[in-house]
Amino acid sequence: MDTNDPMAYDIFNPNCPSRAVFDRLGERWTGLVLLALKPGTLRFSELRRQVQGITQKMLTQTLRGLERDGMVSRTVYPTVPVTVEYTLTPLGHSLSAAVDVLRAWAIEHIDEIDAARAEYEQAG
């Protein structure tokens, strides 16, 4: 692939780096954690309360992935007990804006989707 040409990136190719990024977004909790951190810094327990339904294990795992990809920064304060804060990096903010487009879309089109499902059941 000619990596000097942005158009050469092919999201449909499993070996293309852009596909890897796309796959990461497809992980179950990634989008929701990004949206939760969009308004500002949160502690681990606050995140867990915000993203309803996520388990401790999955929250930790998702945060590690986002940290690794440079989306989230993690700060530990040596209080007793320990305090840990998570914040979006500029890169993370940029991505969360794109994810927010999807959230807005979802909310705006709920009714149409519900109608389509009802009709599908009817016909099926």
Place this chain on the structure above:
Amino acid sequence: MDTNDPMAYDIFNPNCPSRAVFDRLGERWTGLVLLALKPGTLRFSELRRQVQGITQKMLTQTLRGLERDGMVSRTVYPTVPVTVEYTLTPLGHSLSAAVDVLRAWAIEHIDEIDAARAEYEQAG
């Protein structure tokens, strides 16, 4: 929830309908199939060739889900052997535009993510 107020929709609530839409997008192949159909109608075998790495089973399953949600319409031509075409509905086109924002983001920020990963490994 007050369904007359769009602001009442809470993507973080597992029982909110907007969350269901968001979850659907998180399924592995949904985004890629939407992007593949964005430029225009494709047959089953063409789709399969385009979305590299998808199996027949997963393509069928993903298309059924999109059809059920009113994103994709399916047309069967009684040729021998049979021909089946898939096209985005207006609703599907609208969603694929939002997904395309993510594709563009992914391609634009690959380098930054790679750099972050390298640094993370270094520190880790």
Place this chain on the structure above:
DNA sequence: CTGTATCCAGTTGGATACTG
């Protein structure tokens, strides 16, 4: 060509217990 059906390995993710 466009599916459906079945089997099965691998992964995901929840529950629980424990630690600094």
Place this chain on the structure above:
DNA sequence: CAGTATCCAACTGGATACAG
């Protein structure tokens, strides 16, 4: 509080065989 470690059930998804 913020994790880590372990076990295990459930689901995902690939391979294969078969059908209209």
